[in-house]
Every structure is written in structure tokens, then in C-alpha cells.
Amino acid sequence: MLRPQFVLFGDSLTQQSFDPAGGWGASLADAYARKADVINRGYGGYNTRWALKMLTRIFPQTAEPPRLVTVFFGANDAAIPGRLGERQHVAIPDYVDNLRTIVQHLQQLRAGSILLITPPPVSDQGRVKYNCELQGVTEVTQIPERTNAFTGQYAEACKSLASELGLPVLDLWGLMQQERDWEAELFWDGLHFTSKGNAVVYKHLQALVDEQFPDLRAEDMAYDFPHHSKFDPANVDAAFQ
Amino acid sequence: MLRPQFVLFGDSLTQQSFDPAGGWGASLADAYARKADVINRGYGGYNTRWALKMLTRIFPQTAEPPRLVTVFFGANDAAIPGRLGERQHVAIPDYVDNLRTIVQHLQQLRAGSILLITPPPVSDQGRVKYNCELQGVTEVTQIPERTNAFTGQYAEACKSLASELGLPVLDLWGLMQQERDWEAELFWDGLHFTSKGNAVVYKHLQALVDEQFPDLRAEDMAYDFPHHSKFDPANVDAAFQ
Numbered sequence: 001m002l003r004p005q006f007v008l009f010g011d012s013l014t015q016q017s018f019d020p021a022g023g024w025g026a027s028l029a030d031a032y033a034r035k036a037d038v039i040n041r042g043y044g045g046y047n048t049r050w051a052l053k054m055l056t057r058i059f060p061q062t063a064e065p066p067r068l069v070t071v072f073f074g075a076n077d078a079a080i081p082g083r084l085g086e087r088q089h090v091a092i093p094d095y096v097d098n099l100r101t102i103v104q105h106l107q108q109l110r111a112g113s114i115l116l117i118t119p120p121p122v123s124d125q126g127r128v129k130y131n132c133e134l135q136g137v138t139e140v141t142q143i144p145e146r147t148n149a150f151t152g153q154y155a156e157a158c159k160s161l162a163s164e165l166g167l168p169v170l171d172l173w174g175l176m177q178q179e180r181d182w183e184a185e186l187f188w189d190g191l192h193f194t195s196k197g198n199a200v201v202y203k204h205l206q207a208l209v210d211e212q213f214p215d216l217r218a219e220d221m222a223y224d225f226p227h228h229s230k231f232d233p234a235n236v237d238a239a240f241q
Numbered sequence: 242m243l244r245p246q247f248v249l250f251g252d253s254l255t256q257q258s259f260d261p262a263g264g265w266g267a268s269l270a271d272a273y274a275r276k277a278d279v280i281n282r283g284y285g286g287y288n289t290r291w292a293l294k295m296l297t298r299i300f301p302q303t304a305e306p307p308r309l310v311t312v313f314f315g316a317n318d319a320a321i322p323g324r325l326g327e328r329q330h331v332a333i334p335d336y337v338d339n340l341r342t343i344v345q346h347l348q349q350l351r352a353g354s355i356l357l358i359t360p361p362p363v364s365d366q367g368r369v370k371y372n373c374e375l376q377g378v379t380e381v382t383q384i385p386e387r388t389n390a391f392t393g394q395y396a397e398a399c400k401s402l403a404s405e406l407g408l409p410v411l412d413l414w415g416l417m418q419q420e421r422d423w424e425a426e427l428f429w430d431g432l433h434f435t436s437k438g439n440a441v442v443y444k445h446l447q448a449l450v451d452e453q454f455p456d457l458r459a460e461d462m463a464y465d466f467p468h469h470s471k472f473d474p475a476n477v478d479a480a481f482q
Binding site (some may be wrong): 016040228 | 243256257259260261262263264267268270271274275278280281283284285286287290291294295298299328329439440443466468469470472474477478480481
């Protein structure tokens with residue numbers, strides 16, 4: 001395969017990013033059609049501790065290094081101890097150490113560009129509603145297993161690490177809360193993106209890529225074979241030299 | 242990368258298949274999230290003659306062979322001589338020979354499963370409307386540069402070749418015309434898919450894959466790493482042996 005690879009590494013928010021109803025990964029793949037392959041390495045439910053178990057197998061030393069990697073964890077690390085998702089919980093210092101390990105591995109691999117993404121905000125009400133009504137969990141108390149305030153601490157830690165490492169960071173936690181009626185409009189279960197939520201993610205991600213990595217601007221990247229309008233039909237071979 | 246690859250090889254109808262508004266390629270990628278990588282090798286405007294120029298570079302002998310390849314050409318080969326798109330035209334016997342060459346190369350490569358896709362139907366009125374009104378072409382006569390009848394001959398030839406080679410074929414030309422008001426509903430310019438058109442393509446493609454290649458049914462394919470619910474949090478390493 002001739003094209004650079006963009007690898008999206010993360011949890012369910014990455015795994016579901018090719019949702020045909022506007023998924024942010026599909027939007028990225030569409031923007032880079034004929035220019036880069038957008039590879040989904042999202043693992044639903046995973047936190048950074050479990051991500052480390054896969055790291056060297058997903059990103060082996062021998063392979064052609066990816067041109068761009070998005071590292072998008074924290075939504076599960078921020079599950080609150082003592083509540084429904086506690087087995088996914090990772091304490092903030094460990095979350096930061098794990099992210100650092102991921103980044104260092106990618107840098108050793110000579111990945112072209114690395115970008116951190118904070119966990120998005122959480123709709124506390126949306127989580128309660130989802131866990132009680134949609135999953136048919138009747139015993140759960142009216143306490144969300146993730147909260148916006150708690151997840152915000154992970155977002156802050158992610159931003160601090162990015163600053164320390166000199167990496168760009170997409171602050172979804174901050175940016176998505178600027179949208180009107182974000183809890184109802186951007187999340188269908190308080191945590192995962194609606195079509196509109198996906199569009200917001202993609203818009204900010206593409207803007208950050210364009211700003212931080214000018215060599216990855218889609219309009220400036222080359223097609224891997226010439227555009228058909230460039231052929232002289234009488235001498236097509238010349239275009240493929 | 243650990244996952245099998247599904248390669249979508251074709252023209253603009255493949256290149257645009259990750260359209261976030263329901264693209265059929267994105268739908269396939271979503272269905273196989275964590276199970277297979279869906280790789281877009283669509284080249285807008287290309288006919289089978291030009292596809293051959295890229296064949297051994299897109300599908301080199303040395304690489305891990307793809308597990309599934311969709312071969313989806315003909316919409317441009319069927320541009321009518323003497324009209325607006327004539328430089329793209331390829332005569333039917335050549336179209337068939339070129340498809341056969343593509344298939345033979347993939348078979349030598351030991352690609353797991355190969356599936357042909359016929360060109361979809363054309364809305365003659367849609368093409369005239371698009372070329373006159375949307376492109377601002379005022380000199381063009383009211384004659385479409387592609388027609389449904391002419392494209393249908395390519396679809397027929399594609400089906401015959403599939404039968405000769407013993408390959409499954411997705412007869413989009415026939416199937417899409419069974420949809421109510423297909424010209425207006427499934428195509429936005431008489432040739433390229435609307436969201437609804439993409440949904441129809443995906444539905445039939447997935448059904449054919451499920452029927453013809455039982456080992457590629459998404460629900461039966463393994464995750465490349467264990468589902469997080471399978472971990473014992475006290476002994477996670479066991480799950481990654």
C-alpha cells in the first residue's frame with residue numbers, strides 16, 4: 001500500500017468513529033480519500049492500563065511508522081471508584097504515566113505526528129438515564145458512574161501532559177461544552193457522540209491538524225496516482241512513470 | 242497491524258464511499274470495527290484500462306494478501322463515445338478483458354475472497370441536469386454522456402464474466418432499479434449515490450458477503466484483542482497471553 005497511515009488509537013469513542021451517521025473517523029477518511037489511510041484502532045471499554053497491553057503489537061517497531069496517531073483515552077479511566085464502572089477506573093497519576101508511555105513508544109517508532117485528545121464532557125443526567133432506562137438496570141442508585149466534574153480532571157491532566165511533552169492536544173472536554181445544549185445534542189447516552197457530536201469532534205480535530213501539522217493538510221497532500229484529468233488518453237503510460 | 246484487510250478497488254463510487262453521510266464503505270468499516278480494516282482504493286474518473294496501470298502497485302506480490310477485494314468498475318468505461326465523457330470510454334470486450342486481468346492478478350496474489358460489482362444504473366435525466374445546470378455547461382446538447390441502457394450492457398458483461406469465473410457479483414444495476422423512485426432518491430447527479438443510495442448499496446453488499454463468504458460474517462469474526470468484559474481486573478495479563 002502506498003499511502004501514509006493515520007492511526008486512531010483509543011476506546012469506544014474511536015471504535016465507533018466510522019458510524020455511517022457522520023462518524024468523525026469516517027469524515028477524516030473521506031477528507032483524506034486517495035491521500036491517506038485512516039486506520040481504526042479503537043477498543044471499546046478500554047482504559048490506558050489495558051491499552052498498554054496491546055501497545056507494541058498494535059504499533060510494532062518493524063512496521064512503516066504511521067504518519068499521524070491520535071491518542072484518545074480517559075473516558076473509561078474516569079469511571080468513578082465504587083460505582084457501576086469501577087473496574088475500568090484508573091487513577092489520574094497512572095492515567096498520565098500510561099499516556100506518557102504510549103507517546104514515548106510512538107516517538108521511538110518515529111511516528112510522524114502525535115496528537116492527544118482529552119476525554120469529552122459527560123452528561124451526568126444522560127448517564128443516569130441511560131443506565132437506568134435503556135439498560136434496564138433497576139437497582140442502580142441515581143448516581144452517575146461517570147461525572148463531568150471527575151472526567152474534567154482527566155482532561156486537565158491530559159492537557160498538562162501534552163504541554164509538558166510539547167504535543168498538540170484537542171481539548172474536547174472544553175470545546176464541546178461551548179456548544180448550545182451540548183448534553184442533549186452531542187451525546188446519545190451521556191458519553192457517546194450523536195451525529196452532531198461527531199461533526200463537532202471532526203471539525204475541531206481537522207482544524208487542529210491543519211494548524212499544527214501543515215504537511216498533513218488534505219488539500220496539500222498528493223494523490224497516490226494522478227488525477228484522471230491529467231492523462232493524455234493517447235499516452236496514458238507517461239502519467240504512470 | 243493484526244487485522245485482515247478488505248480492499249475496495251474502484252472508481253469515484255468507491256473513492257466517495259466514506260462519505261460521512263452514510264457512505265457504503267464507512268458502513269462496512271463500522272460493521273467490521275475491531276475485526277477488519279476497510280481500505281479505500283477508489284480512483285475518481287478511472288476506467289478499467291487505467292486501473293490496470295496501478296494494479297501491481299496497489300496489490301504487490303510481496304504484501305500480505307487482502308482477505309476481501311471488491312472490484313467495482315464500469316461506470317466510466319460506459320461513458321459514450323462522441324459525447325462529453327468519451328475520453329473515459331472503454332469498449333465492452335476490453336472492459337471484460339481488463340476485469341479478467343484484475344481478477345487473475347488478485348487470484349495469483351491469493352486474495353481471500355473476490356467480489357465483482359456491476360456499475361449502478363444511470364439516471365439519464367439526472368446526468369443531463371447535472372451537466373447543464375450544476376456544472377454551468379451551456380453548450381452541451383440535451384444528450385446524456387452516460388445512459389442507463391448503455392451502462393446496462395456493461396453490467397450484463399460484468400455478470401457474465403463473474404459467472405464464467407465462478408465469482409459472486411453484486412448486480413447493482415438490477416438491484417437499485419427495484420427501489421421506488423430510484424433516479425431521484427438514490428442518485429444526486431444521476432450517477433453518484435445519495436445517503437439513501439449508499440444505504441441500498443451497503444445493504445446488498447453485506448447480504449452478499451454474508452451469503453457467499455460465511456467466514457467473513459462480521460458477527461463470527463474474532464476481535465483482535467479480547468473484549469474488556471472478559472478481563473479479570475485482578476489478572477489482566479492472562480487475557481493478553
